Amino acid sequence: MSPRVSQELIEELIDSGSREHYTDAALYDYEYRRRRADVAFYRELANKRLGASGRVLELGAGTGRVTIALARAGHEVVAVDASPQMLARLRSRVAALPKAAGARVQVVPGDLRNFDVLSRSPASAGSLHSRSRFPLAIAAFNVLEHLYTRGELHACLERVAAHLAPGGAFAFDVQMPDLAWLIRDPNKRWAKTRFTDPTTKRAMYYSTNHDYDPVNQIVMIRLYYEPVDGRGPSRVVHLSQRKFFPAELEALVAHAGFRVVDQFGDFQWRPLDGSAESQVLVCERARTGPKKTAR
Numbered sequence: 424m425s426p427r428v429s430q431e432l433i434e435e436l437i438d439s440g441s442r443e444h445y446t447d448a449a450l451y452d453y454e455y456r457r458r459r460a461d462v463a464f465y466r467e468l469a470n471k472r473l474g475a476s477g478r479v480l481e482l483g484a485g486t487g488r489v490t491i492a493l494a495r496a497g498h499e500v501v502a503v504d505a506s507p508q509m510l511a512r513l514r515s516r517v518a519a520l521p522k523a524a525g526a527r528v529q530v531v532p533g534d535l536r537n538f539d540v541l542s543r544s545p546a547s548a549g550s551l552h553s554r555s556r557f558p559l560a561i562a563a564f565n566v567l568e569h570l571y572t573r574g575e576l577h578a579c580l581e582r583v584a585a586h587l588a589p590g591g592a593f594a595f596d597v598q599m600p601d602l603a604w605l606i607r608d609p610n611k612r613w614a615k616t617r618f619t620d621p622t623t624k625r626a627m628y629y630s631t632n633h634d635y636d637p638v639n640q641i642v643m644i645r646l647y648y649e650p651v652d653g654r655g656p657s658r659v660v661h662l663s664q665r666k667f668f669p670a671e672l673e674a675l676v677a678h679a680g681f682r683v684v685d686q687f688g689d690f691q692w693r694p695l696d697g698s699a700e701s702q703v704l705v706c707e708r709a710r711t712g713p714k715k716t717a718r
């Protein structure tokens with residue numbers, strides 16, 4: 424079992440680990456260019472729940488992998504994210520859309536823990552994120568793994584609840600914790616891959632390792648980027664993720680006043696089982712309200 428790291432170090436790593444991986448948005452898009460099944464899943468979910476055209480609140484929208492697909496499909500999307508670099512890339516992708524599709528996307532800087540797109544200035548009252556609540560909110564691709572404590576998750580779910588229309592749904596995915604992966608030797612380099620950096624065009628090696636704190640259920644990942652020719656600086660990028668176990672997750676959403684109405688183990692709508700890589704949840708408000716939480 425990995426030794427526990429100090430609280431101070433955890434906080435530092437969490438802080439850098441929720442931002443650093445998202446400072447090179449072009450590299451992010453390159454690394455996840457083949458990840459398409461989740462995009463199709465969220466588009467299909469929106470079509471099923473909203474029909475041909477509806478309003479979606481997207482949390483942690485990033486560079487817009489899902490946002491763009493939803494807008495192209497006819498939905499209006501209010502896309503919230505905290506990373507200026509990811510949002511800049513999203514804005515340029517929106518600008519490149521056909522005019523009608525581009526007009527369906529509103530990009531809003533905001534934090535998962537305290538966002539509010541309903542009470543924005545009167546000047547924005549006519550825009551997509553005016554005061555009416557949403558029939559669907561989503562957080563695609565492990566976004567909620569950037570909520571590192573029970574209190575942070577609860578705060579986010581409270582904001583989601585405040586933004587959902589009656590009968591509305593919140594859909595999100597997080598990884599299924601992989602026990603063998605979590606306890607990998609943190610001193611080895613794993614997944615070594617050669618690639619060409621999309622911005623600098625230099626040949627690079629990628630590799631990774633991590634430490635896992637089993638008490639806080641936080642994995643602190645290091646992503647190493649090293650020039651193949653050995654010339655020039657190497658980079659270490661931190662990425663921190665909170666791991667959620669299935670029964671715990673169900674209890675946490677229930678604690679915030681939601682009930683799980685659908686649960687899948689992948690983006691092909693297959694049920695969650697022990698071989699699943701992802702936990703894909705669709706939640707609705709439960710009849711009773713959320714409970715107060717301590718921290």
Ligand SMILES: C[S@@+](CC[C@H](N)C(=O)[O-])C[C@H]1O[C@@H](n2cnc3c(N)ncnc32)[C@H](O)[C@@H]1O
Pocket residue numbers: 441445482483484485486487488489503504505506509533534535536562563564565566569
């Ligand atoms: C793994 S990316 C997913 C991006 C996008 N949903 C996708 O499917 O490609 C996680 C996103 O969450 C954002 N994020 C992390 N912590 C956040 C926070 N506290 N508030 C808002 N966004 C946050 C990051 O900036 C990043 O864009």
